[in-house]
Amino acid sequence: MADLNLLAIVGSLRTGSVNAATARAAASTAPDGVAVTVYDVSDVPLYNGDEEDAGPPAPVVELHAAVGAHDGVILFSPEYNSSFPAVTKNVIDWLSRPPTTWDGVPFTLVATSPGGRAGLGVREHFSAIMPRQPVRLFETYGIGQYGDKIDNGELTDAQTVAGLAAFVERFAGFCRSDVG
Ligand SMILES: Cc1cc2nc3c(=O)[nH]c(=O)nc-3n(C[C@H](O)[C@H](O)[C@H](O)COP(=O)(O)O)c2cc1C
Structure with missing residues (x-):
């Protein structure tokens, strides 16, 4: 039974997404007492101020509710x-609008990329823009050169999975703490 519930949002709609594989690996290796739930944002429309004014579409209302109901959020991007990518930024943009359920919610981003920089560009941009939001920001994490680490669509490299699991454990500790 988990006493800490984390939401995993994947910023790729691709069936074979490696970032979705990383999210699944994080869920299956979560430490005792921590549950990681992978949330599907494929039906969240592109941000449109007219739709927001008319009352946000149901998938956006559900996204806000899911974020507010969890103890922390990891964007796998x-x-x-x-x-x-537009999918990740679109999630951030909708969440930055009322009812802003992410107030005080611990937030981080994990990037999985083919190059050695391990998604440093998106991680730097995330770290640059998110301090202006009311979330509790945690450091980001990157997995590079994923080509060697994925087998049959799943993240299988033992060292990489262990590193990811250790990061999730540290993030869970941050979620439980009052610091930040
Ligand atoms: C439009 C586009 C731009 C990309 N730019 C980068 C990039 O700047 N850095 C990088 O590491 N990979 C880049 N890639 C490669 C993606 O990291 C790769 O396609 C990855 O598998 C996408 O994640 P996913 O498998 O979760 O969908 C790009 C891919 C696309 C389609």
């Missing part, structure tokens, strides 16, 4: 052109 690819890096596109050294920055955010």
Whole structure:
């Protein structure tokens, strides 16, 4: 039975997404007492101020509710052109709008990328913009050169999975603490 519930949001809609594989690996290796639930944002529409004014679409209302109901959020995001993919940024943009359920919620981003920089571009941009939001920000984490680490669509490299699990454990500790 988990006493800490984390929400995993994947910033890729691709069936074979490696970032989704990383999210699954984080969920299956979560420490005792921690549950990581992978949340599907494929039906969250592109941000549109007219839709917001009319009352946000149901998938956006559900996204806000899911964030507010969890003890912490991990965005599992690819890096596109050294920055955010639209899917990840769209989630951030909707969450930055009322009812802003992420107030005080611990937040981080894990990037899985093919190069050696391990998504440093998107992680730097995340760290640059998120201090302006009311979340409790934690350091980011990157997995690079994923080509060697994925087998049959799953993150299988033992050292990489162990590193990810250790990061989730540290983030869980941050979520439980009052610091930040
Ligand atoms: C439009 C586009 C831009 C990309 N730019 C980068 C980049 O700047 N850095 C990088 O490491 N990978 C980049 N990639 C490669 C992605 O990291 C790779 O496609 C990855 O598998 C996407 O994540 P996913 O498997 O979770 O969908 C890019 C891919 C696309 C489609």
